[in-house]
Amino acid sequence: MTSFRCKFSIGNQRYVQVNEWKGELRVDIREWRDDKPTKKGISLTLMRWKNLVDQLQYADQALQNKLSYWIHVGGNVYCNITDNSVCVDIRQYWKPEQELVPTKKGICLRPKEYSCLKELVPQIGKVLPELDAVVPCYLQSDHMNQIGALQCPECNPNDCDKIA
Incomplete structure (x- = not known):
C-alpha cells in the first residue's frame, strides 16, 4: 500500500511526490498520464535524495559550463549530464559484465523541469523532517x-x- 505526503508539479505531467512504499519513505520523480503514475521515473530512498540534493550545485556548474557530469547517489542510481547537454538524467544502472549500463528506470529532466525540482527542494525538506536524521x-x-x-x-x- 502506498500513501503519499505531497505531490508537486515540475511541468509536462511530471511530478515530485513524497510517499511511503513498503514502509519506507521515498521521493518519486515521475511522469503521470491520466492521473496515474507511469513507469517513466525514479524512486529515491531518503539517503539517495539527500545525496542528489547535496550535488545539485555541481550539476548546475556542469550545465552552465556545458561539461559532462556523473555522480553516484547510491545503489547504482546516477545523476548524469553529457557534454553540451541541457538535460539532467537521473537513472538506475546495472552492471551485467564490466561496464555500467543504463536501465529504463529513470527520468531525463528538461531545463524547466530541473529548475522546478531545485525550487521544490526546501518544500520537500519541510514535508520530510526525517531527512534531518539521514546521515x-x-x-x-x-x-x-x-x-x-x-x-x-x-x-x-x-x-x-x-x-x-
Missing part, C-alpha cells in the same frame, strides 16, 4: 576506512560481495 553513507563510522566503504551495498553495489 550519508560516506559520513558513517563504518566508512572511515576503504574496506568499510567497499563493503557497503549502497556505495559499492556491484562489487561489495566480492570483498573478503
